[in-house]
Structure formats: C-alpha cells, structure tokens
Amino acid sequence: MNEPHIPATLQAAIIHYADPKNCMELLIWKRWRDTGVTCPTCGSTKVKFMEKHQRWQCSTHHPLRQFSIKTGTIFEDSPLGLDKWLPAMWLITNAKNGISSWEIHRALGVSQKTAWFMLHRIRLTHQGKDSGKLGGHIEVDETFIGGKARNMHASKRANNPFEKAVVMGVLKRGGEVRATVVQNREKSTLQPIVEKHVRKGSNVYTDELISYWGLDEKFAHQVINHAEKYVDGNIHTNGLENFWSLLKRTLKGTYISVEPFHLFRYLDEQMFRYNNRKHADGELMNDAERFDLAVAGIVGKRIMYKQLTGKTEGATEPF
Numbered sequence: 234m235n236e237p238h239i240p241a242t243l244q245a246a247i248i249h250y251a252d253p254k255n256c257m258e259l260l261i262w263k264r265w266r267d268t269g270v271t272c273p274t275c276g277s278t279k280v281k282f283m284e285k286h287q288r289w290q291c292s293t294h295h296p297l298r299q300f301s302i303k304t305g306t307i308f309e310d311s312p313l314g315l316d317k318w319l320p321a322m323w324l325i326t327n328a329k330n331g332i333s334s335w336e337i338h339r340a341l342g343v344s345q346k347t348a349w350f351m352l353h354r355i356r357l358t359h360q361g362k363d364s365g366k367l368g369g370h371i372e373v374d375e376t377f378i379g380g381k382a383r384n385m386h387a388s389k390r391a392n393n394p395f396e397k398a399v400v401m402g403v404l405k406r407g408g409e410v411r412a413t414v415v416q417n418r419e420k421s422t423l424q425p426i427v428e429k430h431v432r433k434g435s436n437v438y439t440d441e442l443i444s445y446w447g448l449d450e451k452f453a454h455q456v457i458n459h460a461e462k463y464v465d466g467n468i469h470t471n472g473l474e475n476f477w478s479l480l481k482r483t484l485k486g487t488y489i490s491v492e493p494f495h496l497f498r499y500l501d502e503q504m505f506r507y508n509n510r511k512h513a514d515g516e517l518m519n520d521a522e523r524f525d526l527a528v529a530g531i532v533g534k535r536i537m538y539k540q541l542t543g544k545t546e547g548a549t550e551p552f
C-alpha cells in the first residue's frame with residue numbers, strides 16, 4: 234500500500250476528497266496501514282469488502298459483522314459524506330482564529346446545527362496525547378475567560394453559569410503549551426497541575442500570585458511582579474500571554490458565546506494549532522501536514538463523542 238497523496242491547499246483538498254475513493258484510501262492508510270483492514274468488533278483481519286455497499290464483512294460470526302470506513306471513528310453513524318467531513322477538518326485545523334459553525338454552514342452547504350456538531354466531533358481529533366512532563370524553561374499563568382463576573386456581587390456570581398471560567402496554562406518556551414480549565418486559583422488547585430506537567434528542577438516563571446508561593450521547593454521558581462514590569466531579563470510569562478491573546482481572539486471573534494461546559498474543547502482546538510505550528514526542528518508546519526495529523530486522531534474517539542451529545546442538553550443531532 235502506498236502512502237496516500239495529501240493535497241497542498243484547501244482548494245485541492247476539496248477537489249481531491251470529492252472522490253470517495255481518495256477518502257477511502259486516506260482513511261484506510263490512517264487506520265490500518267500496518268495490519269490491513271481489521272474488524273472493529275473482534276479485531277480479525279479476515280474481512281471481505283462488499284463493493285456494492287462500500288462496507289466490509291467480518292468472517293467471524295458475531296453481532297455488528299458489517300462495518301464501514303466510518304465505524305469506530307468520529308464519523309461513525311454520520312450520513313454526511315467524507316467529501317464534507319474532510320474539508321471541514323481542513324478548515325478548522327488550519328484557521329488561526331478558528332471557524333464558526335455559520336462559516337462551515339455557508340462554505341460546505343450543511344445546516345448550521347449540523348456544522349456545530351461536526352466541529353465538536355472534529356475537536357476530538359485535536360486532543361493532545363500525554364507526552365510526559367515538560368522540562369527546561371517553563372511559564373505558568375492563568376487567565377479568565379468569558380463572563381463579566383469581576384463586577385458582580387459574590388452571591389450573584391455563585392449562581393451564574395456564565396461566570397468567568399479560569400484557565401491555567403503551562404508553556405515550555407519554544408515548545409508545547411498545555412491549558413486546562415480549573416475551578417479556582419487556589420494554591421491547592423494550581424500547584425498540583427504544575428507538578429503534573431513540569432519536571433522537577435525545571436526553571437519555572439510565574440507572576441506574583443500568592444498561590445504560586447512554595448513552588449521553589451521543587452523548581453527553580455522566579456517571579457515577575459507585573460505591578461512593576463512585564464519582563465525582567467528571562468523572567469516573564471510572555472509566551473503564555475501570547476497564547477491567551479490568540480485564544481481570546483478565537484473565542485470572542487469567532488465563537489462569540491461558548492458555554493463553560495464546552496470550553497475545554499475550544500482549548501483543545503487552540504492548543505492543537507499552537508502545538509503544531511512548527512516541527513521539532515523549528516521548521517514551520519504547513520496546512521497539509523496539520524490536516525494529516527488531525528486525520529490521524531479520528532479513531533477511538535467514539536465514546537467521548539457520545540459524552541458530547543449526552544451532555545448537550547436538549548440538543549439532538551440533526552444528522
């Protein structure tokens with residue numbers, strides 16, 4: 234089996250993936266290039282392709298013997314063609330400030346509601362893999378997203394679902410960012426996250442928030458006092474500030490209202506683009522390469538997808 238051709242531009246991708254054969258070829262390669270086509274239910278490779286139905290049938294007798302290229306992927310049970318799915322993946326994976334369901338609706342001719350679900354499914358391919366602890370020069374910071382809780386009375390704030398969410402980030406300078414939604418800015422919340430993601434003894438830079446006091450027991454901790462200045466030689470959190478501004482531009486400019494429950498999905502999306510902006514050698518990554526990486530993440534995300542729809546109250550998937 235030859236490695237499939239990945240088009241270089243969106244325009245070429247739309248033309249290329251209009252042919253179902255090219256979609257099949259790409260997904261077979263991504264899923265089964267080492268093993269050959271495998272039954273998602275029992276793992277057998279004794280499967281027969283039924284040309285007419287564009288499905289395989291497993292030779293072992295068990296329920297769900299027949300499966301399609303979509304079975305076991307984020308595309309499962311979707312009647313939408315891959316000629317829509319793959320260009321949608323291309324668009325969201327490469328749009329620096331994200332892309333709204335309205336834009337997908339207009340660009341690809343699916344309903345806005347359908348586009349909303351497509352984008353959430355595609356964000357599952359953006360979830361990072363656990364690549365161990367980060368070392369070197371690490372910036373740690375948190376930011377508030379959404380709401381206008383700052384001017385709100387505390388009693389009112391407690392009942393407000395659109396209260397500002399707190400997002401905490403850990404960034405290796407010149408490398409990876411990891412951001413996560415946290416409940417509050419307490420020491421007992423923030424410091425375990427630093428310990429989870431950062432190798433002992435690394436250089437850690439934070440602002441003067443009291444919750445970071447004591448990090449110097451495990452790290453070479455240096456503090457920038459933002460009341461005085463933003464940079465003191467090596468001591469700053471500018472890398473994370475930059476990531477926060479990209480994130481906020483995406484959330485405010487493109488997605489406008491994001492429910493707190495879904496916020497982590499938008500973080501996944503923004504981190505995916507940020508963490509895949511360059512190759513390990515510093516060379517910029519191109520759109521085709523980022524798309525290729527996202528497609529590699531389509532498998533094994535089905536359960537999480539069910540959680541997505543399960544927790545979306547009142548929303549039923551329109552396709």
Ligand SMILES: [Zn+2]
Nearest residue numbers: 272275291293
């Ligand atoms: Zn089987």
